[in-house]
Amino acid sequence: xxxxxxxxxxxxxxxxxxxxxxxxxxxLVGRPQHVxxxxxxxxxxxxxxxxxxxxxxxxxxxxxxxxADLVLFCVKSTDTETAxxxxxxxxxxxxxxxxxxNGTDNAERLRAVIPQPVAAAVVYVATEMAGPGHVKHHxxxxxxxxxxxxxxxxxxxxxxxxxxxxxxxxVRGALWVKLILNCAYNALSAVTRLPYGKIVQNPGVPEVxxxxxxxxxAVAAADGVTLPGDVDAAVRRIAETMPTQYxxxxxxxxxxxxxxxxxxxxxxxxxxxxxxxxxPVNLTMHTLVKLVEAKQAA
Numbered sequence: 001x002x003x004x005x006x007x008x009x010x011x012x013x014x015x016x017x018x019x020x021x022x023x024x025x026x027x028l029v030g031r032p033q034h035v036x037x038x039x040x041x042x043x044x045x046x047x048x049x050x051x052x053x054x055x056x057x058x059x060x061x062x063x064x065x066x067x068a069d070l071v072l073f074c075v076k077s078t079d080t081e082t083a084x085x086x087x088x089x090x091x092x093x094x095x096x097x098x099x100x101x102n103g104t105d106n107a108e109r110l111r112a113v114i115p116q117p118v119a120a121a122v123v124y125v126a127t128e129m130a131g132p133g134h135v136k137h138h139x140x141x142x143x144x145x146x147x148x149x150x151x152x153x154x155x156x157x158x159x160x161x162x163x164x165x166x167x168x169x170x171v172r173g174a175l176w177v178k179l180i181l182n183c184a185y186n187a188l189s190a191v192t193r194l195p196y197g198k199i200v201q202n203p204g205v206p207e208v209x210x211x212x213x214x215x216x217x218a219v220a221a222a223d224g225v226t227l228p229g230d231v232d233a234a235v236r237r238i239a240e241t242m243p244t245q246y247x248x249x250x251x252x253x254x255x256x257x258x259x260x261x262x263x264x265x266x267x268x269x270x271x272x273x274x275x276x277x278x279x280p281v282n283l284t285m286h287t288l289v290k291l292v293e294a295k296q297a298a
Contacts, residue, residue, distance in 0.1 A: 001070055002027070002070075003016060005028045005071075005074060006073050007075035007083065008029060010135050013028070014137055015125075021045065028043070029061070029062050029065060031060070034058070038058035041053060042055045044134040046134065046137065065091065069150075074100045077101055078258065080109050080110055081110075084109075091114075092116075093115065096118075096154055097114065098121050098145065100143070102178070102182055103179065103264070104175045117150065119151050121146070122175055138245050141163055142165070143165045144168050144171060145165060151167055176227055179216070180213055180216040180231060180234075183216050184212050185238055186261070188205065188209075190252075190253050190289050191288050195242075196239045197244060198243075212282060213231065215282050218277050218279075219277045249261055266286045
């Protein structure tokens with residue numbers, strides 16, 4: 001396949017790198033400093049079991065995605081509509097666009113601005129950009145994809161490339177579980193600048209996480225969402241399987257960037273208000289992150 005990664009940050013580079021390593025043609029759309037590194041030296045993928053530099057092509061312009069069979073759509077939730085509009089004109093009508101983003105409504109928002117088939121995916125991976133053109137993998141890597149045209153083909157190629165992938169009829173519920181995990185940890189990691197494993201060792205934190213999760217579950221129930229699996233076990237597993245990982249929100253703030261917190265704890269607050277569910281702990285975490293952003297912007 002020809003695979004385009006729209007938003008070549010840590011998540012997109014990991015999955016794009018795995019597909020390139022398996023022999024697919026991969027092109028990356030990203031920021032100038034990374035594009036220069038990709039084109040000059042290749043994509044360095046430092047995984048847990050290997051450390052390789054993989055040849056790829058990259059550009060800051062979405063036109064490089066022309067002719068792609070699959071797009072891994074990995075931009076921040078705040079940029080979904082803008083990036084979708086930039087990308088769509090360069091794609092074939094049958095190109096599958098797979099959204100590998102935080103939040104629960106990105107696929108729906110993307111479908112409103114592009115005609116190509118869109119499938120939501122739930123991402124469970126711990127990665128970071130360790131330098132220009134260099135992605136470091138800290139753990140996991142599973143994908144859960146919703147059914148769509150060519151979803152099965154994409155899933156089979158991802159599996160063959162070493163990415164555990166499944167297709168699920170309840171991706172909405174799985175996206176909500178991922179949202180709950182993000183609401184439990186992202187703001188805490190961002191405000192404290194600590195990785196997950198160290199966060200949970202501090203007094204009071206387990207109770208705060210339980211309260212965050214309880215509010216999210218109440219909003220999900222009011223919204224008619226069926227949450228698959230054992231949510232509490234999934235929350236515990238984050239700290240156990242990704243103890244050295246800093247949240248994407250923490251990474252954004254460390255780089256002086258605006259985070260996706262409005263689409264995480266902020267989304268829970270807005271949905272709670274609309275559905276009559278109180279969310280004071282999520283409101284507190286959302287407000288704290290926004291204060292840090294405001295301080296950095298001042």
